[in-house]
Amino acid sequence: MSTSPTAANPFPLEAAPRRGLGLFLRKIEHWTRLDAADRAALLGLSHSVRHFFRHATIVRERDRPTHSCVLLSGLTIRHKLVSSGARQIVGIQVAGDMIDLQNSMFEIADHSIQTLTTAEVALVPRQALRDLAASRPSVGTAMWFDTLLDASIAREWIANVGRRDARTRLAHLLCEMAVRFEMAGIGRQSCYELPMSQEQIADALGLTSVHVNRMLKALEGDGLIVRTRRSVTIADWAQLIRAGDFDSTYLHLEQRSPGSIQ
Amino acid sequence: MSTSPTAANPFPLEAAPRRGLGLFLRKIEHWTRLDAADRAALLGLSHSVRHFFRHATIVRERDRPTHSCVLLSGLTIRHKLVSSGARQIVGIQVAGDMIDLQNSMFEIADHSIQTLTTAEVALVPRQALRDLAASRPSVGTAMWFDTLLDASIAREWIANVGRRDARTRLAHLLCEMAVRFEMAGIGRQSCYELPMSQEQIADALGLTSVHVNRMLKALEGDGLIVRTRRSVTIADWAQLIRAGDFDSTYLHLEQRSPGSIQ
DNA sequence: CGCCCATTTGACAGCTTTCAAATCGCGTGG
C-alpha cells in the first residue's frame, strides 16, 4: 500500500490494522491526539463481543438501546422505512466505525441497523461510554469528531440522492466505498468486495434495483468498472471519480494539523 | 404556549427564550444536564457577535474556518454544489443552533453556509470551543449531543429525498420546520414565517421550483395549509403529518431521563 | 408608475419506475 497519492491510488492511508476496539482507536486518532492514558482508557472499555449472521438486525427503529456498538468486522447499514413501505439506507459502516452511537445516546432509536455480512460487534454499555467521555475529555472529543464525520457523510448523501442522476449516484457510492474500505484497511482501493445486492444498492441510492442494474451495466460498458459477482474492480479511477462527481473532502482524510487538539 | 400535547399542538416545549449563547445552552440542556459551572463556562465563552445580511455567505465550501458559530437570530442553510451546477440544501438552522461546528472542527469546510434572513451570529474561536470541551467534559458531551441531533436530522433528510414523492417531501419539511421553530421558541407551530423562496425549498427537497409550486398549491388545495406570501399556516396538523409521513422521533424531543447524564 | 424578481401556468420531454418474464448462479439433494 503506497503512502503518497498516485493516479491509480489517489487516497492512500498508512496501514495499521489493529484488533478489537483498536480499530476504532485507529480511526479517531486520524484527527485527534490521544495520550497513553486516553488510549488505555478507550481500549480498556468494558465490552462484550457478539457475532451476528448476515442480514441480522442489531438495532431496530424505536428500540431503547442499552449499548453502543463498535463494528469489529463485517459491514452494516443504517436504514429507515417510510410509510409507503419503501426503505432508505442512510449509511454504511465498515470495521472500526461506531454503529449506533447515534441511537444509544438518545432514548429512542430513530433508525434500524442491520448486518450486510456476518459481523463482529463490540457492545459497550451506554453509561460506560458516557463515563469515558466525562473522565477523558480528549476521548470524548475524539468520539465527537467521529460523529461529525458521520454527519458529513450523511450530508454528502443528501446531495447525492437529491441532486445527482442515477449513474452519477452509483459511481459516487462506488468511489466512497473504495476510499472507506481503504481507510479502514479492508481490501485494496482499486478492487473490493461490495456485499450488497442490487436491491440494497438501490435502497442506498433512492433508486430501484432495476435501474441500478442498468446503471451498473452502463458503468461497466463504459469501461469504468469490471464486475465479477459482487466484487468491483475499478478499471479507471480518474473516469469513475469524474462520473461520480466525487470529491473526497467530505471524508476529511486531511491529517490532523500539529497541535490542533490538545 | 401549552406544555402538554394537544391535537392542535402535538409538540409543545416549555418556553424559555434567552439571549446570546443562552439560546444554545437552552437547546443542549434539553438532553444533557449541566451544572452551574458548566453553564457559566459556556455562557462565558469568548465570542464576538456579527450581523449578516440576507443571502450572505458565512462559510464557503473549502474554506478553512477559524471560528465556530452559534446562530443567535435568523435562519441559515447549509448547502453543497454538484458538478452539474445544481445546489442541494443539506440543512436548515434556526436560532440556537451551532451552524458550523461541522466545518470548524475539521480543517476544510465540506459545505457552505448562507443566511436566509438577516442574522446575528456569535463567533467563537475554534480553540476556545475545544478548550471548553476539554475543561468541561459535560459541555463537550452536550455539544456532541447537538451534533448527534444534527446527524439524525440529516439521516431523515436522506430518507425524505430518497424515498418520498414530492408532495410528501414538502409536507414533511413543513412539519419539521413547524416543530423546530416551536422548539427554538420562534413563532407558533401552527403558523409561521418560512423565509424561503420556492427555489430554495426546491433545493432543500431535491426538486425544481416549478414542481414545488405545484405541490404547495396541491397542499393548499387539499386544505392542509394556507399560504399568504411566505407565511405558512397549518390548517390541519393531523392531515399534514399524515401527508408528510412525519414522525418527530428523529428530532429527539424526548426529555433527558433522570440521571441519564452526569 | 415601472422595473425586477418570484410565482404561476401549460405543454412537452425524459429519467426512472413499474410490471413481467427470462436468465443466471449456486447450494442442495439425488
Next chain:
DNA sequence: CCACGCGATTTGAAAGCTGTCAAATGGGCG
C-alpha cells in the same frame, strides 16, 4: 456428477412523476 430450486440479476415495454422551457402573472420597491 447432474438435476432441482430459489433468490438475484437481466431485459423489455409501457406508464408516470418530475423536469424543462417559455410565457404570463403578480407583488414589492424605488
